[in-house]
Amino acid sequence: MKSLFENRYRRPPVHRDGAAAAAEIARIALRYLDAMRAVPGRPAAMEYFDGIMSGEERVAEVRAFRKGGGKVVGLFCNFVPEELVIALGALPVRLCAGAFPAIAPAEEVLARDICPMVKSAFGLRMMNLSYMAECDLVIVPTSCDAKKKGSRFFDQYVPTWTLDLPQAKDYDRNLALWTREIQRLRGRLEEFTGRKLTKDGLADSIRLLHRRAEAFRRFHEARRRNPCAINGRDTFLAIQATFYDDPARWTRSFDALTEEIAAVSADAETARRPRILLTGAPVIWPNWKLIHTIEEAGAVVVADTLCSGTQRLFDPVEVDEWTYDGMLRALAVKHLFPSICPCFIENAEHIDRVIELAEEFRVDGVIYHILRLCQLFDMEYNHVGASVRDKGTPLLGITTDYSLEDEEQLKTRVEAFLEMIEGKR
Numbered sequence: 001m002k003s004l005f006e007n008r009y010r011r012p013p014v015h016r017d018g019a020a021a022a023a024e025i026a027r028i029a030l031r032y033l034d035a036m037r038a039v040p041g042r043p044a045a046m047e048y049f050d051g052i053m054s055g056e057e058r059v060a061e062v063r064a065f066r067k068g069g070g071k072v073v074g075l076f077c078n079f080v081p082e083e084l085v086i087a088l089g090a091l092p093v094r095l096c097a098g099a100f101p102a103i104a105p106a107e108e109v110l111a112r113d114i115c116p117m118v119k120s121a122f123g124l125r126m127m128n129l130s131y132m133a134e135c136d137l138v139i140v141p142t143s144c145d146a147k148k149k150g151s152r153f154f155d156q157y158v159p160t161w162t163l164d165l166p167q168a169k170d171y172d173r174n175l176a177l178w179t180r181e182i183q184r185l186r187g188r189l190e191e192f193t194g195r196k197l198t199k200d201g202l203a204d205s206i207r208l209l210h211r212r213a214e215a216f217r218r219f220h221e222a223r224r225r226n227p228c229a230i231n232g233r234d235t236f237l238a239i240q241a242t243f244y245d246d247p248a249r250w251t252r253s254f255d256a257l258t259e260e261i262a263a264v265s266a267d268a269e270t271a272r273r274p275r276i277l278l279t280g281a282p283v284i285w286p287n288w289k290l291i292h293t294i295e296e297a298g299a300v301v302v303a304d305t306l307c308s309g310t311q312r313l314f315d316p317v318e319v320d321e322w323t324y325d326g327m328l329r330a331l332a333v334k335h336l337f338p339s340i341c342p343c344f345i346e347n348a349e350h351i352d353r354v355i356e357l358a359e360e361f362r363v364d365g366v367i368y369h370i371l372r373l374c375q376l377f378d379m380e381y382n383h384v385g386a387s388v389r390d391k392g393t394p395l396l397g398i399t400t401d402y403s404l405e406d407e408e409q410l411k412t413r414v415e416a417f418l419e420m421i422e423g424k425r
């Protein structure tokens with residue numbers, strides 16, 4: 001298959017030994033997992049998601065799938081329709097990464113001053129670690145400069161395609177263009193998998209992921225209760241298991257989690273914990289530093305607008321006409337318009353969503369996460385923040401990266417914010 005990139009100045013891929021980094025990533029993950037497991041009353045159903053996120057079993061399943069001739073397609077963000085990948089018999093995995101020990105090797109090849117998420121994903125590729133090592137193809141939406149330019153570097157290791165995102169979510173101007181891009185992706189995926197997309201296959205995969213979104217909506221309702229019966233850390237871990245897991249199995253396990261939290265009556269101490277809405281840049285396992293700090297300081301993240309959290313699952317594909325064109329249009333709509341990613345020129349929906357969720361979940365404060373060197377989230381901060389403050393909701397902006405060096409500083413700032421919230425109650 002023809003590469004999207006020119007060969008004239010192609011560089012050979014640089015590899016680094018990953019043994020030390022893998023051990024360090026496992027140590028960081030275990031530290032956070034231990035803290036989560038130590039929380040009294042943690043839902044027993046979380047054990048399943050702990051296994052997906054920290055065990056080797058799912059990686060082994062993916063490996064076995066490949067050995068049996070299956071193709072694994074790595075994706076970034078939520079813009080790539082997983083439904084198309086599944087309908088063509090391939091297995092999608094989301095590659096957005098949160099591993100700090102993978103950053104140093106990536107800085108040798110990519111650049112230092114770019115977002116840690118892209119560097120982390122690239123470093124995993126250089127060291128042949130995790131799901132990165134299992135991908136036969138990578139699809140990168142052109143959502144920001146780091147992703148756009150990073151795609152050529154990924155292509156040194158594994159065939160990589162870009163998905164051209166419109167700059168604005170404008171139905172009249174951009175829906176036809178974006179739908180054509182999804183059609184183009186479908187053609188390329190057919191060529192790559194050697195299979196032809198069938199109407200029934202696509203309808204089945206749309207229904208499969210629709211059931212996953214419905215399960216998430218049931219959970220969302222249960223999570224809304226005050227006091228909230230599940231921590232933000234557990235919620236994020238369970239959601240991020242969808243990056244890798246079999247969708248039908250995940251949906252069953254997630255329904256069991258929802259049933260469990262809906263049946264629990266949280267105690268008085270839980271009721272006193274400040275309720276926080278987390279917005280801004282994605283928090284990706286095992287970069288749990290911020291959410292761990294917030295919850296270890298006594299608050300609970302009850303709602304979020306993160307693309308690695310609620311935004312990942314909240315909006316199902318809604319099909320009006322079950323024809324090829326109708327389904328592809330529905331995929332295009334779902335994978336663009338509900339997004340509140342800061343990559344779009346206008347993003348008032350981000351502010352709307354924060355304000356709506358803050359009211360709906362009766363939060364005591366909003367914490368806005370800025371990943372250092374991500375200009376997009378940084379530039380949206382003042383705009384979103386001013387609107388949150390106008391509503392009288394306390395706001396804390398935190399700029400950080402994946403290193404653990406600022407943990408103490410973060411703790412001090414979060415504790416001061418929570419004290420201020422307590423003082424206002």
Ligand code: SF4
Nearest residue numbers: 077078143282307341
């Ligand atoms: S914030 Fe946007 S660009 Fe960043 S990972 Fe999420 S969807 Fe992708």
Ligand code: SF4
Nearest residue numbers: 115117144146281374
């Ligand atoms: S956090 Fe910012 S820089 Fe990083 S991938 Fe997302 S939009 Fe791009």
